[in-house]
Amino acid sequence: MSLSIAHLGPAGTYAEQAALAYADWYTQSTQQSRPILCPCPSIAQALLSTASGETQLSVSPVENSIEGSVSVTLDTLWQLDVLKIRQALVLPIEHVLIAKTDNLKSIQAVYSHPQPLGQCQTWLKTRLPQATLVPVSSTSDALKYVDEQGSIAAIASERAAQLYQLPIIQRSIQDHPDNCTRFWIISQTDALNAISAPANSPICTSLAFSLPANVPGALLQPLKIFNDRHINLSRIESRPSKRSLGEYVFFVDAEAALETSQFQSALEELTSHTEILKVFGSYPLIQIAGTRNS
Amino acid sequence: MSLSIAHLGPAGTYAEQAALAYADWYTQSTQQSRPILCPCPSIAQALLSTASGETQLSVSPVENSIEGSVSVTLDTLWQLDVLKIRQALVLPIEHVLIAKTDNLKSIQAVYSHPQPLGQCQTWLKTRLPQATLVPVSSTSDALKYVDEQGSIAAIASERAAQLYQLPIIQRSIQDHPDNCTRFWIISQTDALNAISAPANSPICTSLAFSLPANVPGALLQPLKIFNDRHINLSRIESRPSKRSLGEYVFFVDAEAALETSQFQSALEELTSHTEILKVFGSYPLIQIAGTRNS
Numbered sequence: 001m002s003l004s005i006a007h008l009g010p011a012g013t014y015a016e017q018a019a020l021a022y023a024d025w026y027t028q029s030t031q032q033s034r035p036i037l038c039p040c041p042s043i044a045q046a047l048l049s050t051a052s053g054e055t056q057l058s059v060s061p062v063e064n065s066i067e068g069s070v071s072v073t074l075d076t077l078w079q080l081d082v083l084k085i086r087q088a089l090v091l092p093i094e095h096v097l098i099a100k101t102d103n104l105k106s107i108q109a110v111y112s113h114p115q116p117l118g119q120c121q122t123w124l125k126t127r128l129p130q131a132t133l134v135p136v137s138s139t140s141d142a143l144k145y146v147d148e149q150g151s152i153a154a155i156a157s158e159r160a161a162q163l164y165q166l167p168i169i170q171r172s173i174q175d176h177p178d179n180c181t182r183f184w185i186i187s188q189t190d191a192l193n194a195i196s197a198p199a200n201s202p203i204c205t206s207l208a209f210s211l212p213a214n215v216p217g218a219l220l221q222p223l224k225i226f227n228d229r230h231i232n233l234s235r236i237e238s239r240p241s242k243r244s245l246g247e248y249v250f251f252v253d254a255e256a257a258l259e260t261s262q263f264q265s266a267l268e269e270l271t272s273h274t275e276i277l278k279v280f281g282s283y284p285l286i287q288i289a290g291t292r293n294s
Numbered sequence: 295m296s297l298s299i300a301h302l303g304p305a306g307t308y309a310e311q312a313a314l315a316y317a318d319w320y321t322q323s324t325q326q327s328r329p330i331l332c333p334c335p336s337i338a339q340a341l342l343s344t345a346s347g348e349t350q351l352s353v354s355p356v357e358n359s360i361e362g363s364v365s366v367t368l369d370t371l372w373q374l375d376v377l378k379i380r381q382a383l384v385l386p387i388e389h390v391l392i393a394k395t396d397n398l399k400s401i402q403a404v405y406s407h408p409q410p411l412g413q414c415q416t417w418l419k420t421r422l423p424q425a426t427l428v429p430v431s432s433t434s435d436a437l438k439y440v441d442e443q444g445s446i447a448a449i450a451s452e453r454a455a456q457l458y459q460l461p462i463i464q465r466s467i468q469d470h471p472d473n474c475t476r477f478w479i480i481s482q483t484d485a486l487n488a489i490s491a492p493a494n495s496p497i498c499t500s501l502a503f504s505l506p507a508n509v510p511g512a513l514l515q516p517l518k519i520f521n522d523r524h525i526n527l528s529r530i531e532s533r534p535s536k537r538s539l540g541e542y543v544f545f546v547d548a549e550a551a552l553e554t555s556q557f558q559s560a561l562e563e564l565t566s567h568t569e570i571l572k573v574f575g576s577y578p579l580i581q582i583a584g585t586r587n588s
Binding site for chain 2: 041042044063064065066067068071072090114118121132133134135136137175176178180182216217219220223224226227230232233234235236237238239240242243244245246248
């Protein structure tokens with residue numbers, strides 16, 4: 001039976017692009033039959049389908065270099081307790097402007113997902129100052145609004161424009177050339193290790209913790225525990241605990257494998273300085289054609 | 295001339311509610327004429343209008359207890375360099391479901407701003423599993439889509455429902471009872487000190503810094519500098535530097551006034567451990583009827 005991969009749909013989203021790249025890599029490196037892609041209406045629903053066993057993997061965006069964290073991915077991992085990160089991949093993001101006109105002045109509104117609208121805001125302000133920006137649930141969804149009169153444009157990927165046979169009127173409209181998104185490949189915690197991790201790829205471990213309430217400087221101790229063991233943290237992200245304003249859960253990516261003795265000793269010490277501590281997995285960044293090594 | 299206050303519009307948004315509460319407080323505490331509210335199409339445009347001198351103040355959401363940071367407020371402060379936080383206020387958030395039907399089963403889609411959709415997700419999943427969730431640019435904007443057939447609902451505030459004369463079919467649909475949003479009152483850096491800070495209110499100082507690239511454990515030192523001086527950090531938030539994936543700007547709220555000698559000495563030491571360091575202001579949390587002391 002083929003592996004099933006859930007992702008934010010419909011066809012043409014960046015999440016689908018990441019899932020396609022992953023499916024290519026998986027087929028080549030395992031010689032198994034090609035995985036089946038399962039588009040879902042939201043990122044949360046994709047993760048829930050993996051948590052419930054409907055799908056075996058989810059390809060979920062974690063972080064964009066411009067717009068920052070995808071909080072639903074972090075919050076869902078923290079809440080569900082049954083998901084594990086298996087691999088990571090980085091996809092370069094190139095946005096195109098899609099409309100049925102060659103005249104930028106005729107465009108009155110631009111539809112897209114909130115992240116691409118944020119990633120193109122300077123370009124939009126300069127070149128389309130008259131246009132209203134309308135956030136919708138996915139870049140592919142935005143394409144539905146592109147009208148015959150050329151008054152409504154959408155921002156999506158080149159692949160989406162091709163899939164829906166719509167004209168691209170401007171390429172590379174993202175404000176920063178180095179725009180990329182990191183995705184996690186996620187399975188159930190106890191899933192079989194069918195997905196072979198490539199050798200000689202650096203391993204990263206992701207975890208999250210909440211801190212005892214009202215202890216000044218409480219974050220300092222966890223950071224010191226890693227620093228004392230020369231474990232570099234490549235990312236620290238705070239999310240609300242959802243209990244009270246000012247209470248947070250900290251998400252951390254550490255540049256070390258969970259199995260190492262330093263990491264195990266760090267975890268042991270962490271338990272006495274944190275309230276709740278959850279490890280989401282220890283995994284490699286996989287190198288895929290069309291994705292990036294960063 | 296009356297004070298002008300920019301906020302995310304149109305009438306009926308939570309930002310307008312915060313601006314109204316602030317205008318009441320200002321009128322009472324300064325005995326000046328009532329400020330004029332200036333609704334703007336986006337949070338960024340409200341802040342830009344204050345930066346350019348078109349308006350004197352902006353009331354800008356910073357953080358919600360459930361959905362977390364409002365990144366556009368943080369990013370705009372970091373980028374513009376001419377804005378200063380003068381005060382903070384906390385507004386309790388109560389969402390209502392608005393539709394022209396009494397039958398939840400007839401609702402096929404729910405429109406709202408992405409933050410309220412996130413804050414009501416469990417309620418929506420349980421009570422309206424059939425409905426598609428559609429993010430739009432503001433809660434007030436969502437009301438435009440409420441249809442006569444009762445197939446489209448919106449999530450907004452009670453005030454918005456009243457303003458637009460639309461029926462409320464369910465109150466308090468937010469998933470967490472303790473749902474509130476913190477707002478900052480922002481002026482130009484060199485604006486006259488027309489806005490009197492109330493005495494005996496605790497003062498908080500907000501700042502942000504980037505760290506030298508590729509220095510492991512670089513965040514530890516800034517945290518230690520505050521901890522050594524017994525200055526508690528009530529919030530630490532990372533945002534992408536927008537240069538490269540894995541490079542961040544850290545936003546920090548410290549529970550101390552900028553003028554104190556400890557804070558000055560902390561700042562001095564910070565400059566040698568950070569790359570760019572910006573202080574956004576030292577300001578009180580103001581107590582307003584209908585807002586919260588937390």
